[in-house]
Amino acid sequence: MRSTYARTDALLYRIRAAGSLLGVTDNTLRTYADGAGIEVKRASDITPGAPSIRVFEPETLFKLAAWRRSQGYIKSPNPGSGPVVIAVDVVKGGTGKTTTAVELALHLQLMGLKTLLIDLDSQANATQMLGYEPDLTIDEADGYEVTPDAIVVDTFMTLMTAFIQQGGHNTEFRLTSPLVSAENVIKKPYGESGPHLIPADTNLGDLESAIANGKGSRELYVREYIAAATAGKIPGFDAKSYDVIIFDCPPTVSFISSTAIAASDFIVAPIRLDAFAVKGLTRLMGEIKTIAHYYKVQPELVILPTHYAPQIARIGRMQTQLAQFRDLLTPGVISASEEFPKSLDQYIPLSLQKPTSNPTREYRMFAEHMFAKILAFTNSKARK
Numbered sequence: 001m002r003s004t005y006a007r008t009d010a011l012l013y014r015i016r017a018a019g020s021l022l023g024v025t026d027n028t029l030r031t032y033a034d035g036a037g038i039e040v041k042r043a044s045d046i047t048p049g050a051p052s053i054r055v056f057e058p059e060t061l062f063k064l065a066a067w068r069r070s071q072g073y074i075k076s077p078n079p080g081s082g083p084v085v086i087a088v089d090v091v092k093g094g095t096g097k098t099t100t101a102v103e104l105a106l107h108l109q110l111m112g113l114k115t116l117l118i119d120l121d122s123q124a125n126a127t128q129m130l131g132y133e134p135d136l137t138i139d140e141a142d143g144y145e146v147t148p149d150a151i152v153v154d155t156f157m158t159l160m161t162a163f164i165q166q167g168g169h170n171t172e173f174r175l176t177s178p179l180v181s182a183e184n185v186i187k188k189p190y191g192e193s194g195p196h197l198i199p200a201d202t203n204l205g206d207l208e209s210a211i212a213n214g215k216g217s218r219e220l221y222v223r224e225y226i227a228a229a230t231a232g233k234i235p236g237f238d239a240k241s242y243d244v245i246i247f248d249c250p251p252t253v254s255f256i257s258s259t260a261i262a263a264s265d266f267i268v269a270p271i272r273l274d275a276f277a278v279k280g281l282t283r284l285m286g287e288i289k290t291i292a293h294y295y296k297v298q299p300e301l302v303i304l305p306t307h308y309a310p311q312i313a314r315i316g317r318m319q320t321q322l323a324q325f326r327d328l329l330t331p332g333v334i335s336a337s338e339e340f341p342k343s344l345d346q347y348i349p350l351s352l353q354k355p356t357s358n359p360t361r362e363y364r365m366f367a368e369h370m371f372a373k374i375l376a377f378t379n380s381k382a383r384k
């Protein structure tokens with residue numbers, strides 16, 4: 001029985017691939033594996049007659065990443081400084097938002113940051129990419145040889161509607177009756193040490209009306225929910241235990257997206273580098289400006305060019321359009337690659353399917369860029 005719908009048991013990395021996901025050499029990885037006292041399998045344990053070389057499962061890599069942080073081998077934010085919140089958002093479909101949200105969560109986790117991804121799109125693509133089939137029901141679980149853990153029952157909608165109904169968004173919020181425990185909602189597709197997920201399914205659409213029918217500063221609901229979870233007021237959801245919370249937003253203008261923007265310290269906008277690159281970006285910037293004005297929040301916009309193809313990127317019109325955003329652009333890009341759509345069938349993110357591929361390297365570099373921003377942000381918060 002598997003605990004996700006994905007066949008992650010087929011994922012086994014040799015030392016080179018494992019080292020490249022952790023960003024270390026073969027030798028360093030060997031030292032880690034010995035030092036951490038974490039059991040690493042041998043190929044011969046799995047296939048009799050195979051050489052006795054070490055093979056790493058994704059769960060083992062995430063454990064090693066957590067161990068490396070615990071040893072102080074890499075930089076990390078102060079524990080307990082509260083999560084840095086990132087919304088992956090742009091008002092345009094199919095730009096690579098979900099791919100970016102999932103890849104960012106994975107790579108930050110491999111860099112030692114405890115990451116929670118919240119799927120805010122009722123299409124539930126991020127949920128699927130992390131190994132869950134939201135259409136699968138509890139009755140069907142046995143037939144697919146998955147445990148009840150693999151089934152999406154509750155979503156962010158369950159948590160937020162309970163919060164809104166109980167007046168949690170009021171500053172006077174004191175828990176009167178227990179909310180639905182978030183513990184059962186949070187999924188751990190790659191184990192405790194991997195990135196965590198609050199999944200989505202089609203019911204998430206109801207959250208839109210729950211917010212629309214709410215009272216007061218509706219755009220601040222999610223911000224207040226995260227603040228309550230950081231203050232330990234939400235049963236089963238200790239937001240303080242996460243370094244980063246990432247929202248995967250839907251492509252439309254909606255209350256759901258606005259509440260995520262208002263809750264965020266950073267907005268990552270993946271834009272497709274085609275002739276209409278900046279469509280949706282101007283809309284997003286307008287949205288951020290309005291929210292910043294009314295609610296005194298100041299998220300930083302980071303623009304990530306995706307679907308990059310050198311021959312298309314030379315189009316003059318696009319160059320001119322992009323020039324105005326130069327300061328907000330990431331130093332690297334994500335190239336166009338057919339590997340991305342192909343990877344979707346497996347319910348496993350591309351980086352975990354192809355650790356040494358070019359797309360994986362590009363997303364790793366993007367995550368390094370965000371990692372530096374996250375550290376700088378938490379340091380400046382600590383000084384205030």
Ligand SMILES: Nc1ncnc2c1ncn2[C@@H]1O[C@H](COP(=O)(O)OP(=O)(O)OP(=O)(O)O)[C@@H](O)[C@H]1O
Nearest residue numbers: 093094095096097098099251307335336337340341
């Ligand atoms: N760099 C890339 N090169 C080629 N294809 C990509 C790239 N990034 C993502 N894709 C593919 O493009 C499609 C849309 O990607 P994704 O779901 O990440 O976008 P999205 O912005 O979240 O879409 P939506 O607006 O529907 O939520 C998927 O099939 C994905 O595999």
Ligand SMILES: [Mg+2]
Nearest residue numbers: 097098121125
């Ligand atoms: Mg998406």
